[in-house]
Amino acid sequence: MAKIIPFKAVRPTRDKVNLVAARSYQSYTKEQLESRLRDNPFSFLHIVNPGYRFDKEISGIERYSLVKNRYLEFKEDAIFVQDSKPCYYVYKIVDRENQEFNGIIAAVSALDYENNRIRKHEDTIAYKEIIFKDYLKTVGFNAEPVLLTYPDNTVIKNIISKKQKERAEYEFTTTYRDTHYLWKVEKPELLKAIETEFESMSHVYIADGHHRSASSYLLYKDCKTENKNHSGQEPYNFFMSYLIPESDLRIHEFNRLVKDLNGLTKEAFLIQLDTVYRIENRGSIPYKPNQKHQFSMYLDGEFYSLHLRKTAYKMTNSLDGLDTQILFKTILEPILGIVDLRNDNRIMYMNGKNDVVNMKSSVDNGDFAVGFGMVPVKIDEMKQIADDGLKMPPKSTFIEPKLRSGITIYEF
Known part of the structure; x- marks a missing residue:
């Protein structure tokens, strides 16, 4: 009680x-x-x-x-x-x-x-x-x-x-x-x-x-x-x-902004993404995902939609199914080399209430190389992770x- x-x-x-x-x-x-x-x-x-x-x-x-x-x-x-x-x-x-x-x-x-x-x-x-x-x-x-x-x-x-x-x-x-x-x-x-x-x-x-x-x-x-x-x-x-x-x-969600592509060219970065995601170029019009396990990405003046390939990522617990964890485990850590989400100064978090337009501006002005957007975490997801004794990545929720x-x- x-x-x-x-x-x-x-x-x-x-x-x-x-x-x-x-x-x-x-x-x-x-x-x-x-x-x-x-x-x-x-x-x-x-x-x-x-x-x-x-x-x-x-x-x-x-x-x-x-x-x-x-x-x-x-x-x-x-x-x-x-x-x-x-x-x-x-x-x-x-x-x-x-x-x-x-x-x-x-x-x-x-x-x-x-x-x-x-x-x-x-x-x-x-x-x-x-x-x-x-x-x-x-x-x-x-x-x-x-x-x-x-x-x-x-x-x-x-x-x-x-x-x-x-x-x-x-x-x-x-x-x-x-x-x-x-x-x-x-x-x-x-x-x-x-x-x-x-x-x-x-x-x-x-x-x-x-x-x-x-x-x-x-x-x-x-x-x-x-x-x-x-x-x-x-x-x-x-x-x-x-x-x-x-x-x-x-x-609300927190969008992720990263300062560089970890030494990769744009083309090499997209090729590595293709192993885990179905990628679609959405052009210059702001794009925001509307489903779990889908992400928006802004890179070099263009928006992309990223759809997780179900066969490329295993979910064994409630944390594995969280979009911020998926982004970390499939892109931020293995491709962009960001291991410490709290202390790495190459990554910044922008609350999604301010929309993807602000994310776009931050990339366009040269402060960041790429930005990622996602849908907000649901209350049931948050509770389940807490019930299971697990912890979300930092800046998973703007409440x-x-x-x-x-x-x-x-x-x-």
């Missing part, structure tokens, strides 16, 4: 939440970051970028300590206040394309992560886990929920729908034209009903946030070892998540919604 509990969130006041909320730090360009830090003193970016005050780049433990100081200042100035009772938080996002995401912000169990009741489909990088664990341990809070998904549930759906008929605690629109809503759930009978429904689920799945989950688990292990009176109820036993039903999840930092904060 999955243990999902309410918690006392630290949150911005209603009048400042739109000013506080921020995208992930890494998603801003240098110019965007400078603008927001200069013009908005309430942005959560001031907390995670404390060196701005000193006009200095600060890293490591020194930065972590200053992040904590900025956070405490926001609390002292009553920009942040903490709820007096544990709550679940119904959270809704309506994006600029009018796609709607509805779910619940809650605390989930690190022990469930350990016991695989929170299931993973991506590998994590050990040193990144440790860096973020050390960060969490110093600052003492988590400000961006991990995105989890669960099978559609009628009881939870009805509670969310009923709550959304009330006045929202927050309602604000970002400069990206996404509108965010938040409602507090604090009635004991509703808290119990939600907790019971999640307890009936054997497991839930990480959709986005594998490194944050892994780091929270490492924090739990550290704190458990250091606390001689560990009871299992301390805040460090849990981490903050946004849980949405599977039907609300949106999965929405993308969450804002600083709207609800979990302290431990």
Whole structure:
């Protein structure tokens, strides 16, 4: 059973939440970051970028300590206040394309992560886990929920729908034209009903946030070892998540761009591809595949369709049938010589939401020699790979919604 509990969130006041909320730090360009830090003193970016005050780049433990100081200042100035009772938080996002995401912000169990009741489909990088664990341990809070998904549930759906008929605690629109809503759930009978429904689920799945989950688990292990009176109820036993039903999840593909043909001529490259794929030249008109095991390729000003030859590739498990794995095992590794998908600087990933036109532009301007597009991974594929204990290649999924930092904060 999955243990999902309410918690006392630290949150911005209603009048400042739109000013506080921020995208992930890494998603801003240098110019965007400078603008927001200069013009908005309430942005959560001031907390995670404390060196701005000193006009200095600060890293490591020194930065972590200053992040904590900025956070405490926001609390002292009553920009942040903490709820007096544990709550679940119904959270809704309506994006600029009018796609709607509805779910619940809650605390989930690190022990469930350990016991695989929170299931993973991506590998994590050990040193990144440790860096973020050390960060969490110093600052003492988590400000961006991990995105989890669960099978559609009628009881939870009805509670969310009923709550959304009330006045929202927050309602604000970002400069990206996404509108965010938040409602507090604090009635004991509703808290119990939600907790019971999640307890009936054997497991839930990480959709986005594998490194944050892994780091929270490492924090739990550290704190458990250091606390001689560990009871299992301390805040460090849990981490903050946004849980949405599977039907609300949106999965896009990541296209692959490679800088060179690994010393091959165009003709030699196409000949090697022909042993594994049926190749058709589609000309200069953008082409996007519409079926699994089919790929688009852009090379030297022309699009190609690649259809996997069934006799040329064996599928023995759920990972073998994943298109990103097929592309890796049939082209990227054996022909283009890319072995390390995470660290080889010859490959770049571009989310497919931006379409193949951007892939074309990146090749046409000379930054890359070839680009590959594919259809998005299905939720059932993602779940099956997680159930089988396997891991997808990096950048197999671009998942929405993308969450804002600083709207609800979990302290431990």
